[in-house]
Amino acid sequence: MEPNILLERAPSAVPVGNACVPLNTSHRTGIQAMRLADDPFVGDEEKARALLFLYFGRPDGRTGRLALPDAVAENPQLGVEAALAFFNLNEPRPPEVPGTRPAAGTRVFDRDWDAGRVAADFQREYGLDLTDRGLRLHWWRFWSLLRNLSESSLTMQAVGVRGTVPDEKKMGREAVESLMRRKAALMLPARTEEEALQLTHLRYRWALEV
Known part of the structure; x- marks a missing residue:
């Protein structure tokens, strides 16, 4: 920066x-x-x-x-x-760490769908009311605050669940099933046919009912 x-x-x-x-x-x-x-x-x-x-x-x-x-x-x-x-705050592109990227095509955050989570987290963690039309934050400050929300924040929990790749060998069957249920609950709405197919696959994988 x-x-x-x-x-x-x-x-x-x-x-x-x-x-x-x-x-x-x-x-x-x-x-x-x-x-x-x-x-x-x-x-x-x-x-x-x-x-x-x-x-x-x-x-x-x-x-x-x-x-x-x-x-x-x-x-x-x-x-x-x-x-x-x-x-991008004049920052160089960070090096990729193996295993930290979500699967190709996976959406983990939506600026509109997750707006309520972000607003709640900013109010709770920073005391900032993002719904106040009089509030004006410099982009660099806002972006620094957003990406450094705590892991317990609603936003980061949703991003983490959506981006986690299920691996039964490493996690165990029960943990994977729990993860898939959370993914189903937090899935973002499809915007294209390709995304709709991905969501259909997610809904029926592991025989989950949503």
Whole structure:
């Protein structure tokens, strides 16, 4: 994370080419970006353009419509890279630890479906009311708080259950059956035919009734 938000102010602008361009730093903008990135019905080009307007869009003084700063409009690819770097807190991609990734295609978190859990956890652990429209958190602060919720939080419990791969040899039959029941209770709704097939497989695996 650069700069260190414990020592310096979190950034309100990012470099795009030779320009330093202000951007929307609100946690709500970041959540919208998360939702956009996870939308299976939006193509990559549409996502890139929408991302630019989310972070850099400003009302045009003449037309009132959203417009991009010149530096971003002239080099949208650099704008996308700058926005994504900001979104990721300028952190390098962490190395993958064997056994920690969920199965390919597994969804473990949904920004809309899990919103209630996140709101409850932030209120309980941090005393922050995310439903207060007057609350404005810098994205870097919000994201640091979200991913460091305690293991006992509703959010992290749900993510952990959804991402755990059942292994009867290591866990035992009883533990696997318990896990599958919890998965069934916490499963995310299907958005595509592929996800619907995965959920159908989950429902009937181990002969569970849901």
